[in-house]
Amino acid sequence: MDIAEIADNAALVVVDVQKGFEDLAFWGSRNHPGADDNIASLIDVWQASGRPVVFVRHDSVKPESPLWPGQEGNAFKEYVQARRGKGGAGAELLVTKSVNSAFYGSPDLDAWLRGAGISQVVVVGIQTNLCVETTARMGGNLGYDVVVPFDATYTFDLEGPFGWRLSADEVARASAVSLHGDGFARVVTTKEVVDAAG
Template sequence: MDIAENAALVVVDVQQGFEDLGFWGRRNHPGADENIAALIDVWQASGRPVVFVRHDSVVPGSPLRPGQPGNGFKEYVEQRRGRGGGSAELLVTKSVNSAFHGTPDLGVRLRDAGISQVVLVGIQTNMCVETTARVGGNLGYDVVVVFDATYTFDVEGPFGWRRSADEAAQASAVTLHGGGFARVVRSQDVLAGTR
């Protein structure tokens, strides 16, 4: 695994509101949070930049709305914020699916810092992680999605079609990787390439 010395780890929406399984339903990848924490630790120890992305939902009733406890980062993420040094850390807030459409402008910040590779982790695999990967790929970034450091939930679509969290995540991974938007890898490969 070839991870650039200045690759940015983009931690997408690892927020307390996603713990509300009564709202979201069944999730997959029970070890994802441990993998996310390990990747943040390695990034910070190596001096690579970490971008923390927070979804400020505008949907009524969403546990991710500003002012709700669920809007905050999960405790293990909050404990790690600030450990990477001021210039090696960025907070991006958004109300849409792509971290590239938030505040401040992630693309501008990455270009100004000379960063061309982004490594994505977080929630949800087939929603904000996938959309960020697609936009990043379209913008010309070398995008790496760490599959087992993401998770999602069971989903229902049109015509009564339903997919389990595993099926939705796998479809996302196949589309991203097969479509050339991103390389989809496992955390052990990324950790081995950054130590």
């Protein structure tokens, strides 16, 4: 399937676009400074066309996390919150989760999508290599046609085993290569999705 084909009922899954991710003292350096604008533009396109939007919120189980429920960082970023409920005829769902995959949240995302006859999902948000990637991989495993607009995601520098440290750009590229190269999702640009969905 070519990127030119965005289904009329494709769901936009907006993953963890929360205020807590603005705390760079906690997370470190990020990439994709234009990601928030791209996410906003995709929400606008989806809502204007009456397509369904799923807003996913991470409720951390770690008290030290900026995403811990009951504090300001758990809330959606203002531009996302301002767009909730503005979809007109388009269906809208709020999923809350405490793990990486939006498919392991509440309510059951897979059941909701299948109940609505939706087979294509466009996944955006934070972090590219964690909740976006895990949601995309699981969506692919479940048989959905998954599209990830790469520049509508972002992540942070990360340290792994053996003292290896990758910049946010390197982490994001590795994530995109794994998703796209192994067939879990089609990794594309926001412009390609906007042009196809218009």
